[in-house]
Amino acid sequence: MKLESILLGVLARHPSTGYDLKKYLDTHGRFLRSNTQMSQVYRSLGKMEASGWVIHTVQQRAGATDAKTYRITDEGMTVFLDWLTGPYSPPTRFQDPDFGTRLAFAGFMTREQLLRLIDIELTARHEQVARYRFRDRREAVDTSAAFDEDLATLVAEWSHEAGAQAIDAYLERLETLRRVLLDAPENAKAPDLLLLLRDAR
Amino acid sequence: MKLESILLGVLARHPSTGYDLKKYLDTHGRFLRSNTQMSQVYRSLGKMEASGWVIHTVQQRAGATDAKTYRITDEGMTVFLDWLTGPYSPPTRFQDPDFGTRLAFAGFMTREQLLRLIDIELTARHEQVARYRFRDRREAVDTSAAFDEDLATLVAEWSHEAGAQAIDAYLERLETLRRVLLDAPENAKAPDLLLLLRDAR
DNA sequence: CTTAGCCATTCCACTTGTGGCATGCATCGT
DNA sequence: ACGATGCATGCCACAAGTGGAATGGCTAAG
Numbered sequence: 001m002k003l004e005s006i007l008l009g010v011l012a013r014h015p016s017t018g019y020d021l022k023k024y025l026d027t028h029g030r031f032l033r034s035n036t037q038m039s040q041v042y043r044s045l046g047k048m049e050a051s052g053w054v055i056h057t058v059q060q061r062a063g064a065t066d067a068k069t070y071r072i073t074d075e076g077m078t079v080f081l082d083w084l085t086g087p088y089s090p091p092t093r094f095q096d097p098d099f100g101t102r103l104a105f106a107g108f109m110t111r112e113q114l115l116r117l118i119d120i121e122l123t124a125r126h127e128q129v130a131r132y133r134f135r136d137r138r139e140a141v142d143t144s145a146a147f148d149e150d151l152a153t154l155v156a157e158w159s160h161e162a163g164a165q166a167i168d169a170y171l172e173r174l175e176t177l178r179r180v181l182l183d184a185p186e187n188a189k190a191p192d193l194l195l196l197l198r199d200a201r
Numbered sequence: 202m203k204l205e206s207i208l209l210g211v212l213a214r215h216p217s218t219g220y221d222l223k224k225y226l227d228t229h230g231r232f233l234r235s236n237t238q239m240s241q242v243y244r245s246l247g248k249m250e251a252s253g254w255v256i257h258t259v260q261q262r263a264g265a266t267d268a269k270t271y272r273i274t275d276e277g278m279t280v281f282l283d284w285l286t287g288p289y290s291p292p293t294r295f296q297d298p299d300f301g302t303r304l305a306f307a308g309f310m311t312r313e314q315l316l317r318l319i320d321i322e323l324t325a326r327h328e329q330v331a332r333y334r335f336r337d338r339r340e341a342v343d344t345s346a347a348f349d350e351d352l353a354t355l356v357a358e359w360s361h362e363a364g365a366q367a368i369d370a371y372l373e374r375l376e377t378l379r380r381v382l383l384d385a386p387e388n389a390k391a392p393d394l395l396l397l398l399r400d401a402r
Numbered sequence: 403c404t405t406a407g408c409c410a411t412t413c414c415a416c417t418t419g420t421g422g423c424a425t426g427c428a429t430c431g432t
Numbered sequence: 433a434c435g436a437t438g439c440a441t442g443c444c445a446c447a448a449g450t451g452g453a454a455t456g457g458c459t460a461a462g
Contacts, residue, residue: 003448013342019410026293028340030333031364034292040449042411047447064457065410091235092227095296103360107353114352132231139229141214151315152308153391154381158398159304162374163232169370173363180355190354197359204418220440241419243442248417265427266440409458418449429438 001083002101003044004053006032008072008080009105011054015071018042032101045070053079085113090124094167111181118178125171133164176200202284203302204245205254207233209273209281210306212255216272219243233302246271254280286314291325295368312382319379326372334365377401 010016010024018041025036048054053076056068072080084105091098099121106114137160141149180196188196211217211225219242226237249255254277257269273281285306292299300322307315338361342350381397389397 001447013340013348017410019408028338030293031296031360034294034297035450037450037452038410039412039414039451042413043448046412061410061457065412065455067410092231093235093298095232095298096235097294097296100360103356106356107348107350109349109352111349111352114356137229139214147214147308148310148312149308150389150391150394151310151312154394154398155304155307155315155378157395158374158378158381159232159301161398162371165370165374166367169366170363173359173366177356177359180359188351190351193351193355194358197355197362202417218440220438224439236420238420238422239440240421240442240444244418247442262427262440266425266442268440404462406461407459410456412454414451414453416450418447420447421445423443425441427439429436431436432434 002098003033003036003040004048005080005083006101006104007041007044007048008053008076009084009101009108011070011072012077012080012105012108015069017059017067017069018045019067021045021070029104032097032104048076052076081108084108088117088120090121094125094128094170115178115181118174118181122171122174122178125167125174129167129171203299204234204237204241205249206281206284207302207305208242208245208249209254209277210285210302210309212271212273213278213281213306213309216270218260218268218270219246220268222246222271230305233298233305249277253277282309285309289318289321291322295326295329295371316379316382319375319382323372323375323379326368326375330368330372 006025006029007021010021010029016024018038022036022038022041025033025041045054045056049056049070052073054070054072056070059067059069061067084102088098088102099117102117109117137156176197180193180200184193184196207226207230208222211222211230217225219239223237223239223242226234226242246255246257250257250271253274255271255273257271260268260270262268285303289299289303300318303318310318338357377398381394381401385394385397
């Protein structure tokens with residue numbers, strides 16, 4: 001479902017071949033998914049076609065393998081939009097791409113839907129910070145093999161600080177986006193929005 | 202292999218039941234993996250036992266379900282250490298837990314091994330930044346359905362900036378850790394290391 | 403001329419992960 | 433007294449992802 005959502009999102013913007021989609025995942029979409037296999041893309045495409053979410057037409061390429069251009073169907077569009085604007089439950093790791101994937105297709109949302117999504121993410125992460133930030137991080141030890149406690153402590157401390165800083169920065173940035181979306185006039189165009197974003201930092 | 206590596210790492214520090222391991226994944230290990238299912242933990246444990254990487258002993262708990270305490274075998278320790286210090290290829294997304302998972306078990310590494318790992322990560326990410334930072338981010342458009350270009354542009358710009366800032370901060374923090382590891386005297390103890398870390402910020 | 407890389411798809415055998423169900427006792431708060 | 437939560441395991445069907453091989457033409461650089 002997750003790869004499929006991405007593929008549907010791309011196809012909702014323009015028809016593509018399997019190869020194109022793989023290229024998207026390796027370039028523009030590289031933060032949405034790590035190391036996606038060709039085979040996985042083609043298999044998803046096949047499954048989606050069987051479900052009636054996409055259809056393909058064949059492009060002959062003299063000599064070479066025929067290329068199949070996939071386009072999204074109305075049904076596929078419905079499925080995609082249902083996923084995009086449907087319920088979102090934040091994964092444990094804020095670094096996971098679930099939220100970012102939805103953002104990548106923000107253009108298909110209304111400003112209200114986008115704000116709702118952001119609010120869900122924000123409350124979930126704030127709650128997480130509140131629950132864990134000052135929690136004891138020591139772990140029970142009883143190590144048999146060679147284990148460098150000093151090294152482990154250093155790295156654990158660094159990891160915790162790095163994680164805390166990362167999530168704090170993340171929350172701050174998200175709040176900024178939220179602010180811009182709330183403050184911007186209803187009919188603001190892209191250049192003005194970008195200016196607002198710059199000022200809000 | 203990935204869940205198994207984590208479980209082996211935990212078991213390398215102390216014996217645990219399946220339930221304990223799941224709890225670890227939900228608390229201390231929450232940044233290593235999102236939403237792990239109980240069934241997945243028990244299945245991995247079963248498979249690892251079949252491979253001879255772990256063994257279990259049964260704890261009777263009057264009335265309640267017996268608890269199985271798993272401990273790592275020598276073979277399991279070898280497998281774990283091979284994974285930990287073996288070749289690491291950075292995933293596309295720097296937010297993926299692969300690197301962090303290894304760091305979580307830094308205590309089982311020597312300082313040199315840890316530094317090698319950090320150097321691999323650092324070069325890979327620097328290279329990524331160099332390749333993509335100033336790349337054109339515009340995507341070909343040909344959207345049929347309702348698509349708010351202005352909203353999409355705003356969010357895309359925000360995402361890019363957020364991503365850039367996140368990876369920059371990440372690189373900086375990693376460099377700091379690297380510095381501390383390089384500069385610290387061979388026999389430095391945890392409190393001194395933490396002081397160095399604090400000063401290095 | 404040759405090698406490398408891009409374009410393009412498909413198949414296959416696995417391995418992993420998801421989500422839910424079933425069981426059953428103990429403890430703690432209301 | 434009741435319900436939630438924690439402890440503890442296991443089974444199942446199904447969905448998704450991994451990693452590699454096979455095929456074959458095109459183009460550009462060395």
